[in-house]
Amino acid sequence: MDETAKPLRIPPEMAIYAEKHDIFDLVQTLVTNLMVDKPEDPIQYLIVLLKRGSVEVPRVMLLGPPASGKRTVARKLCEHTQVIHITDSNILKEDTDLTKKALQYKAKQQDIPGDLWIKLIQQRLSKIDCVRRGWVLEGIPQTREEALSLQEAGVAPNHVVLLEAPDAVLIERSQGKRIDPVTGDVYHVTFIWPEDKEVVQRLEHQKAVSEEQLVAQLMQHHREVHALRKTYRNCLKGIDADQPHVDVFDQVCCGELLEAVSADATNMGELIKPYLESGQQVPDSMVLQILTERLSRLDCTTRGWVLHGFPRDLEQAEKLQESNFIPSRVFFLEMTDDVAIERVTLRSIDPVTGERYHSLYKPAPSPEVQTRLQFNPKDSEAQLLQQLKEYWANASSLQDLYPEAVHINADQDPHTVFESLESRLVGRLQNDS
The missing domain is CATH 1.20.890 (cAMP-dependent Protein Kinase, Chain A)
Incomplete structure (x- = not known):
């Protein structure tokens, strides 16, 4: 100096x-x-x-029990948003001193120490591709201890998605898996089957864990999931994975559209935030402005879109048409009010395990669980009756506007409903071509 x-x-x-x-x-x-x-x-x-x-890039943690479809959803999400897909296996493929050290533990069939594992994750997320494009962590973290360690290391997501499904469904899904050796995509003989015959021919059986091993993994997940919920409660969204994977993906990718806009430091975000915070309905003009902007993006114009629960009335539908966003297919899912009341008002959640129950279809397994179940105030019969009243007041005018709409009986199991939708959709596509 x-x-x-x-x-x-x-x-x-x-x-x-x-x-x-x-x-x-x-x-x-x-x-x-x-x-x-x-x-x-x-x-x-x-x-x-x-x-x-x-502009804040996506930083997403995609969590859930085994066989809940994390890999399928993560891959579609990364393809849709162009973010980096991070898994425990591809973290260990990095050619660094840390990964070499971690692989020594794997070679000895030993667990990688927690502090070393956190450094590996932090090292991967600090690379320029993740910084520039954002990331999706699939199945990471698995425990509250790991989540807290990631927070201490500065790994903070802006969205945490938790896939949920009954254990019986997950056990069934774990069987019948097939893998495409070329792409690595996972399929299932019942739930997800490729349309391409060439892909079907090259599918291979995926080695599945035994039912005993899967049950043990599910029990471990249930022990940790409540703590993970608390750790990420400010940015967590739970999604029912017991439905067609395309519907799960739509909810993961598009279900938070208004909330995402409200979080942006934009004029529109500031305008709609008070409505969301107070639980009031966002005005139609604002919803249409946000919706048309989203539907105008390249992914929607090239790949198509699905609107769920919108439009709710004739005015919204007409404004959507005036904006030149005209659906090529419209489906009405139908059931009686009694069935809707039965489905909604009798459902509950166990705050300890995060497991969902229903008084008729899936009752609590023990009196201990039954006593601690919690019910969402939004599922009250009074609120549901008001929603049903509003729906039926607008249903006939919407049906008149969409005379070629397909009506599906929704008072069936989810897989049957999906098959009905799929068959009508495929038939329409063939006719269009």
Whole structure:
């Protein structure tokens, strides 16, 4: 150091300029991200952050019990959003000193120490591809201890999706799996079967764990899931995985559209936030503006879209048509009010395990579980009757607007309903072609 050099004098105008243009906040944000992510190339990392500006990339944790469809949903989500798919197996494929150390434990059939595992995850997420495009962590974390360690390491998701399904369904799903050796995609003889005959011919049996092993894994999941819910309660969304995988994906990808908009630092986000926070209905004009913007994006224009529960009335439907977003197929799922009341008002959840129950279809397995079950206030009969009243008040006008709509009996098991929808959809596609 040159001791003869004069001290650097910063003119007071610089501080005023920095304050006016939020430079102090910018530097603090950059340094915070730098210290949390600890990238291998800090200069390139900072350049990416500056270019990205205020746009927040997706950081998603996709959790759930074995056989809940995490791999299928994660792959579709990454394909849809172009984010990086991270699994425990591809983390260990990195050519680094840390992975070499971890593989030594695997070679000895020993568990990788928790602190080393967290460093491996942090190392992978700090790479430029994850920083620039975002990431989906599939099946990570599995325990509350792992979740807290990730938080301490600065790995914080902006969305946590928890797939849920009854144990009986998961055990059934674990059997009959098939794998495509070319793409690695997983299929099932009952739930997911490829349409391409060439793919069907090359499918191979996937080695499945025994029912005893699966039950043990499910019990482990139930022991941890409540704690994981608490850890990520501010950004967690539970999704019923006991439905067609396309519906699960639609809920994962599109179910939080309004909430995602409200979280953005945009004028529209600020406008709709008070409605969502107070539980009020967002005005139609705002919903249409958000919806048409979303349907105009490239993925919807090239691949198509599915609207669930919208439009709710004739005015919404007409405004949707005026915006030139006209559905090519419309389905009405139908059941009596008594069946709807029975399905909704009798369902509950175990706050300890996260397991869902129904007084008729899936009662609690013991008096101990029964006493701690909780019911969602939104599932009350009074609220449901009001929703049904509003639906039937608008149903006939919507049916008149869509005279070619297909009516499906929804008072059946989910798989039968899905098959009915699929058969009508495939038939319509063949006729269109």
